Amino acid sequence: MDEILRMMVPLLEGCRVTVAIFAVTLCLSIPLGLLLALARLSDIKPLNRAVEFYNWIMRGTPLMLQLLFVYFALPTFGIRLPDVTSALLAFVLNYAAYFAEIFRAGIQSIPKGQYEAAKTLGFTYVQTMRRIIVPQMIKRVLPPIGNETITLVKDTSLVYVLAMNDLLRAARTIVQREFDMTPFFIAGCFYLVMTFVVTRVFNWLEKHYARYEE
Amino acid sequence: MNESIIRMENVKKSFGELEVLKGITLELGRGEVVAIIGPSGSGKSTLLRCLNRLEVVNGGSIAIEEEYLVKDGEYADALKSRKICGKMGMVFQQFNLFPHMTVLENLLEAPLIVKKQSREEVMPVALELLSKVGLGDKADVYPNQLSGGQQQRVAIARALAMNPDIMLFDEPTSSLDPELTGEVLKTMRNLADGNMTMVVVTHEMGFAREVAQKVIFMADGIVQEQGTPDAIFDNPKNERLQVFLQSILR
Numbered sequence: 001m002d003e004i005l006r007m008m009v010p011l012l013e014g015c016r017v018t019v020a021i022f023a024v025t026l027c028l029s030i031p032l033g034l035l036l037a038l039a040r041l042s043d044i045k046p047l048n049r050a051v052e053f054y055n056w057i058m059r060g061t062p063l064m065l066q067l068l069f070v071y072f073a074l075p076t077f078g079i080r081l082p083d084v085t086s087a088l089l090a091f092v093l094n095y096a097a098y099f100a101e102i103f104r105a106g107i108q109s110i111p112k113g114q115y116e117a118a119k120t121l122g123f124t125y126v127q128t129m130r131r132i133i134v135p136q137m138i139k140r141v142l143p144p145i146g147n148e149t150i151t152l153v154k155d156t157s158l159v160y161v162l163a164m165n166d167l168l169r170a171a172r173t174i175v176q177r178e179f180d181m182t183p184f185f186i187a188g189c190f191y192l193v194m195t196f197v198v199t200r201v202f203n204w205l206e207k208h209y210a211r212y213e214e
Numbered sequence: 215m216n217e218s219i220i221r222m223e224n225v226k227k228s229f230g231e232l233e234v235l236k237g238i239t240l241e242l243g244r245g246e247v248v249a250i251i252g253p254s255g256s257g258k259s260t261l262l263r264c265l266n267r268l269e270v271v272n273g274g275s276i277a278i279e280e281e282y283l284v285k286d287g288e289y290a291d292a293l294k295s296r297k298i299c300g301k302m303g304m305v306f307q308q309f310n311l312f313p314h315m316t317v318l319e320n321l322l323e324a325p326l327i328v329k330k331q332s333r334e335e336v337m338p339v340a341l342e343l344l345s346k347v348g349l350g351d352k353a354d355v356y357p358n359q360l361s362g363g364q365q366q367r368v369a370i371a372r373a374l375a376m377n378p379d380i381m382l383f384d385e386p387t388s389s390l391d392p393e394l395t396g397e398v399l400k401t402m403r404n405l406a407d408g409n410m411t412m413v414v415v416t417h418e419m420g421f422a423r424e425v426a427q428k429v430i431f432m433a434d435g436i437v438q439e440q441g442t443p444d445a446i447f448d449n450p451k452n453e454r455l456q457v458f459l460q461s462i463l464r
Contacts, residue, residue, distance in 0.1 A: 117310035120266055121324035121376060122300045131327055135314050212356040214313045 007174055007183055014170030015190055021084075021156045021166065022194075025091040026149065032092060033099025038129065040104050051100065058097030064158055066090045071162050087159045091152075098148055106141035107133060139209040146202035153194050167191070218280065219244045219380060219411050220265065225274035227260055234260045236435040237274065242428070244379075245409045249422035249443075252432035253458060258415045261432065262382050265413070266299045278302070279379065300328075303373030307385040309365045311357040317344065317368050318353040321375045329376070336375070343371040347401050363394030367401050374405075381405065383414040399425075419462060423447055431455045 040051040058066070070090040074081065081089065110133050118128040157168040165173075171187035174180070220242040227235040234257045242248055250258045263269040265276060265283075273287040283290055283298045290298065312320050321340040325331045344350050347367040349360075357365050366386055373381060383402065387395040399421050406412055406425050416422055422429050422443060429446040431439045431454070439452040450456045 111308075111310075113306060113308050113310035114312070116268055117304075117306065117312070119268065120299070120302070120304040120382075121372070122296065122328040123324070127327055131323065132312055136312075139314070212314050213358040 003180075004182065004186070007186065010165075010170045010174065011167065011183060011186055011190065014165055014167035014187075017159075017165055018153075018156045018167040018190075019194070021087060021091060021159060022153055024088055025095055025152060025156075028088075028092045029095035029099055030145075032096035034103050034134070036096055036100035037103035037107060040100060041107060055097045055100055058094050059101070063090070063094050063155060064161065066094055067158055067162060083162055083164055087162055087164060091155070095148065095152060099145070102141050102144045102148065103137065106137035109140055110136050136214070139214075142202060142206050142209065146199070149198050149202070150195050153198060154191060217244050218242070219246075219278065220413070221275075221277040221280075222261075222265075223275040225261075225264060225276060226272045227257075227264060227269060228272050234435050235264070235271075238435075238437060240430070240437065240440075242411065242413070244411055246428060247406045247410075247412045247426045248414065248428045248430060249426035250413065250415045250430045250432060251417070251419070251422055251458075252438075256432040257435045258432045259384050262304075262384050262413060262415050265382060266302045266304060267295060268304075300376070301378055302380045302382055303376055303378035304382045304384065305366065305369050305373055305386050307388050309357070309362070309369045309389075311365055311369055311372070313357055316354050316356055317349065317360070320357065320368060320372050324372070324376050340371075340375055343374050344368075346404070347371045348397070361394060362390045363397045366390065366398045370398075370401055370405070380411045380413065383412065383416070385415050385417065387416070387418055417462075419447070431458065433458070 036051050036054070040048045040055075042048055067087060067090045070081070071083075071086045074086070114132055114136070115128060118132045123132070156166055159166050160169040160172070163169075167187050167190055171183035174183040218241050220240070222238050222240045225235055225238040226233070238257075238261060250261065252258050260269055264271050265278070267283065267289075270289070271284055271287065275285045275287075276283045277285075278298050278301055281290075281294070281298055283295060289295055312323065315323060318340060321343060322333070322336050325336040325339070326333065341350070341353065344353055347370055349364060349367055349371070352360060352364065352368075357368065360368065370381075370386075386402070387398050390398065395418065399418060402412070402414070402421070403425050414421070414426070424443075426443055428440060429443050430437055431446060431450075431452065433454045439446065439450065439455050446455070447459065450459055
């Protein structure tokens, strides 16, 4: 029992790193994803071509490769970032692309009549998006956004290649040192708890948005 | 007829190769109720949608209250165009209520956000409009909990909340069950009695006949005949109109 309690300290510390990467990535990539989606749908051709290209790169190469690129390749171009910043940069840029495509599909699914009604009532484009389109879009994209968010919980473990002490790396360190597999089980349980919480939050959100039907 | 409130001169509109409006010239006076009738595909909805710039015309002029929205195919600048279009409210065939807002919020939204009025200012107006369309008890429900006829009445109230000078109706009863059209037509009739200028694209010949002061018959992208309801329905001169009336009044 003492043994397990002793393991808990580094594992909980690892959890903190994992949760921090998760939370910061989510908070930054969702707004960025929304901006990318709006840019992708804009009338400005070069802009939506650029976003299309960006999404292709970000969704078309492994996140691991992107992490390694930011961490190892950027310094050769003279861009040196702290470890944590490198990891977060790669995560945010990658996840924003996925969120952008989900938001784009959601926005495009809102009927044309909503835009027309807003226009005849005098709404500007920004007002229409902010008050009419995006709020309705959120309800429709909750399930795929929930999926991505759960994936993100687990993808945070990729930072172990950058020698950051997240939950998985903390567990592996103990396993390698003590030839005891328990930390893997504990880490697994921690991931399950985290994804459980995320699932519950999304269930609550879906229930909240079920107050109206379309 | 007194002062001209809507004037269209030689308005043209094409969708690609298809010429939908082939030069429409019309003049409507303040307080007039005008019904636009005609077979489907005749361009009547497009005509209505050109008035508030939901469709961009390819040529001609449109003036609302003597201000040009578009003159010889050239649109006024964005600010002026927004101001002109703001004088018109619109009611759609598909209602297009905002489903994520309650009935009351649907009415408050545009005055609060677009006109930046205060809640205290708008609230009594919105509640009065709701009771005027007979839905005073539905303020806090969501649109989809209402029947089609009730939704359309909310849509009318929502447009009125912006205090328009002109109301445009694009087949307001066409997607309603027959037993629900009556309540919407009654609301529109009350509006007409209150001297609202109304342009109504409709298949309801009864409404066109009893409420409208002027009926416009369109076919093939042109105004074939216009006149008082009596002249149009009892004494049609245009051959297309005669055929049209025969096919619907049979």
